[in-house]
Each structure stands twice: as C-alpha cells, then as structure tokens.
Amino acid sequence: xxxxxxxxxxxxxxxxxxxxxxxxxxxxxxxxxxxxxxxxxxxxxxxxxxxxxxxxxxxxxxxxxxxxxxxxxxxxxxxxxxxxxxxxxxxxxxxxxxxxxxxxxxxxxxxxxxxxxxxxxxxxxxxxxxxxxxxxxxxxxxxxxxxxxxxxxxxxxxxxxxxxxxxxxxxxxxxxxxxxxxxxxxxxxxxxxxxxxxxxxxxxxxxxxxxxxxxxxxxxxxxxxxxxxxxxxxxxx
Numbered sequence: 699x700x701x702x703x704x705x706x707x708x709x710x711x712x713x714x715x716x717x718x719x720x721x722x723x724x725x726x727x728x729x730x731x732x733x734x735x736x737x738x739x740x741x742x743x744x745x746x747x748x749x750x751x752x753x754x755x756x757x758x759x760x761x762x763x764x765x766x767x768x769x770x771x772x773x774x775x776x777x778x779x780x781x782x783x784x785x786x787x788x789x790x791x792x793x794x795x796x797x798x799x800x801x802x803x804x805x806x807x808x809x810x811x812x813x814x815x816x817x818x819x820x821x822x823x824x825x826x827x828x829x830x831x832x833x834x835x836x837x838x839x840x841x842x843x844x845x846x847x848x849x850x851x852x853x854x855x856x857x858x859x860x861x862x863x864x865x866x867x868x869x870x871x872x873x874x875x876x877x878x879x880x881x882x883x884x885x886x887x888x889x890x891x892x893x894x895x896x897x898x899x900x901x902x903x904x905x906x907x908x909x910x911x912x913x914x915x916x917x918x919x920x921x922x923x924x925x926x927x928x929x930x931x932x933x934x935x
Contacts, residue, residue: 758895773894787826873906
C-alpha cells in the first residue's frame with residue numbers, strides 16, 4: 699500500500715537544506731553583511747554624563763608671565779590696576795635670614811635644645827604692595843566645591859605695556875570671574891576682568907551655567923529640607 703504524504707511536507711527537506719545554508723552564509727566571516735568585533739561594544743561610562751564644555755578645547759599659545767610661559771587660556775587680566783595701597787604697608791622692615799647648604803634657615807639651639815630665632819643676614823625697609831583679589835568656588839580640582847582666592851599679582855606684557863593678571867587653571871573659577879548673576883538672577887559680564895584667550899567666551903558661559911545650576915540646585919534642596927513639614931513633625935516628635 700502506497701504511503702500517503704502530507705501536502706505540507708512536500709519540499710520540506712529542500713527548505714530545511716536552504717535554511718541551513720543561509721545560516722552557514724551568515725556565519726561566514728567573509729560575508730560583508732556580518733558584524734565584526736570592532737563594530738560592537740558596551741556604551742562607555744563617560745557617555746552617561748554630559749561632556750565637560752572644555753573637553754577637546756585646544757589651549758592657547760604659551761606666553762611669558764614673569765620667568766615662566768603659561769597658556770593664554772589660563773590667564774585672566776585685570777582691566778583697572780589702580781588698587782588702593784594700604785599706608786600700613788609702606789616702609790616695613792623686612793629681614794632676610796641666613797641659609798644653610800640645604801636652603802633652610804640657620805638656627806642654633808639653646809641650653810634646653812630649643813631652636814633660637816633664625817640668624818638675620820640683612821634688613822631692609824620695603825613697601826608691601828596691595829593686589830586685587832577675588833574669591834570663587836573651584837569645581838575642577840580634587841577638592842570640589844572648595845573656595846579659592848585668586849590674586850592678581852603677576853604681570854604680562856600686552857603690546858607696549860604691562861598688565862596685572864592671575865593664572866587660573868580652573869575653568870569653573872575663570873567662569874565665575876568673568877560672569878556673575880545680578881539681583882534678578884540674570885547672567886552679566888564682569889567688566890573688571892579680561893581674557894587673554896577670547897576663543898573661550900562661549901565655552902566659559904556654558905561652564906558658568908553648569909556651575910550656577912549646581913549651586914542653585916543645592917540651595918533649593920537645602921531650602922526644601924528646611925521647610926519640609928515631615929521634618930518639622932519629626933523634630934516635634
């Protein structure tokens with residue numbers, strides 16, 4: 699008796715052979731449609747956070763500041779150098795101490811083994827100069843959120859004259875020097891300062907916006923905590 703064949707099975711072996719061949723083709727390393735190991739990978743951790751505005755920014759050329767050369771990107775110049783000079787700093791006696799071969803002050807010990815004051819090599823009357831300074835919050839160094847003082851006590855030659863400047867490697871500090879928020883919370887430019895590298899204008903603006911966003915977010919969080927009714931209920935309990 700002849701075996702009855704299901705119409706659905708007709709050509710089944712041929713189809714299975716074709717499917718198998720297609721799988722082999724996909725596994726073929728020479729197939730240009732295949733993925734390569736160079737094409738795949740996990741998302742890098744750095745992508746999870748927003749890139750720093752200065753990422754990839756080419757630093758400005760190095761210019762002489764005193765006895766060293768520093769990138770112009772890090773220099774903030776003081777526009778008006780007419781600084782009030784404290785009279786108490788005029789005619790101050792300054793002492794230079796004698797040094798040993800290692801550069802340490804020469805100090806003798808008394809009978810009890812305690813060090814005596816350093817030996818004075820010479821004294822001279824000098825005038826102590828006052829310099830302009832400003833305070834900003836540094837968000838770039840290891841001590842994130844730490845206040846830092848910027849002193850404009852260096853000189854850089856601009857054209858045919860010298861101007862006072864400060865070396866400010868921190869991008870966040872430079873941003874807080876050249877920008878500020880007025881009483882209405884609007885960003886303004888502090889005209890007291892000038893940049894040696896004007897290419898960073900817009901980049902510093904973005905840094906300032908990020909810095910102020912962090913500060914304002916922290917202040918809002920602190921205010922919310924202070925006024926949270928649940929916290930008051932816990933304190934009363």
